[in-house]
Amino acid sequence: MKKETVLGVDLGGTKILIGELDQAGNILESKSFRSKVTSQVEAVEQIKEVIASYFENEKLQGQLVAISIDLVGRVDSEKGIWYEIHPENAKEIPLAQEISQRFNLPVVINNDVSSASLAEMELGIGKKTKDFIYLNIGTGIAGRIIAEGQLLKGGHSNAGEIGHSLVGINNHVRCVCGRIACVETFASGLGMSNEVHRLKNKYPTQLEITDKHRVSGEEIINAFQKNDPLAKEVVEQATKGIAELIMNLVRTSDPEAVILGGGLANNDIFYELMLEKLNANTMRFVTEGVHQTEIDPRLIALKGCAVHAFKKLAGKEAQ
Numbered sequence: 001m002k003k004e005t006v007l008g009v010d011l012g013g014t015k016i017l018i019g020e021l022d023q024a025g026n027i028l029e030s031k032s033f034r035s036k037v038t039s040q041v042e043a044v045e046q047i048k049e050v051i052a053s054y055f056e057n058e059k060l061q062g063q064l065v066a067i068s069i070d071l072v073g074r075v076d077s078e079k080g081i082w083y084e085i086h087p088e089n090a091k092e093i094p095l096a097q098e099i100s101q102r103f104n105l106p107v108v109i110n111n112d113v114s115s116a117s118l119a120e121m122e123l124g125i126g127k128k129t130k131d132f133i134y135l136n137i138g139t140g141i142a143g144r145i146i147a148e149g150q151l152l153k154g155g156h157s158n159a160g161e162i163g164h165s166l167v168g169i170n171n172h173v174r175c176v177c178g179r180i181a182c183v184e185t186f187a188s189g190l191g192m193s194n195e196v197h198r199l200k201n202k203y204p205t206q207l208e209i210t211d212k213h214r215v216s217g218e219e220i221i222n223a224f225q226k227n228d229p230l231a232k233e234v235v236e237q238a239t240k241g242i243a244e245l246i247m248n249l250v251r252t253s254d255p256e257a258v259i260l261g262g263g264l265a266n267n268d269i270f271y272e273l274m275l276e277k278l279n280a281n282t283m284r285f286v287t288e289g290v291h292q293t294e295i296d297p298r299l300i301a302l303k304g305c306a307v308h309a310f311k312k313l314a315g316k317e318a319q
């Protein structure tokens with residue numbers, strides 16, 4: 001008999017990944033496409049297209065038991081509802097039901113950061129401790145608290161949006177959420193680019209900065225290594241901000257580990273600079289340490305699709 005598998009779909013800001021996974025989170029086959037997430041309706045159409053195309057063009061290797069979808073924004077995984085990409089881009093869509101009716105399979109949905117933290121729980125740091133924080137630092141900043149093996153999701157599936165907290169670096173920039181100087185406004189990939197634009201007349205720089213062009217985290221960190229004054233300021237305040245954020249979270253849930261995911265966190269220079277700024281006394285009970293995820297950061301959320309679906313099918317509380 002063929003082993004049970006799920007079809008995972010990970011919708012990200014720039015790409016959509018689809019693949020067949022087994023219960024251990026192994027990816028048997030996967031495809032990647034550019035994503036369209038300007039609206040939920042557009043994204044849902046694309047999700048349906050990539051699933052239909054997968055069934056048409058790929059040979060399934062296992063016995064498919066469910067479709068499991070990761071989304072950006074606020075998702076109620078219990079009710080199967082996708083509420084919003086962000087508050088100004090919101091439409092209540094009963095996505096699990098819609099996809100299930102179309103493809104005649106059980107469907108589960110989840111937020112992508114929640115899904116990545118489930119992958120950490122089953123396939124990564126969770127093997128050592130059930131109390132940890134998963135922090136994703138990419139275009140934006142979000143995290144998840146896992147306490148006593150339970151993922152904290154909150155009353156409105158909106159827990160862990162910690163990019164919108166303040167950490168004592170006041171850049172006077174109003175965030176998309178309405179607050180001023182949220183850590184995401186200067187310490188995420190997009191935030192660092194915005195800071196390069198905001199501070200470009202204050203510090204000399206070799207960085208190429210043209211109107212509205214997003215300067216990548218990698219470009220900024222490369223310039224930092226060449227002692228570029230603007231890049232130095234932007235990288236120093238970003239890594240300070242992330243360190244402060246981590247210490248605030250450590251004081252909140254007393255974790256034994258902090259795991260970092262996302263493109264920026266995966267940069268060794270950024271990561272090392274941030275580590276130096278952690279206070280030993282604050283971090284003394286984080287016995288398993290602060291680490292970059294050991295799961296491939298490009299695939300962690302897709303692997304989380306499998307973890308989520310198999311947990312749900314087994315009748316266990318998955319989120």
Ligand SMILES: [Zn+2]
Nearest residue numbers: 164175177182
């Ligand atoms: Zn904010």
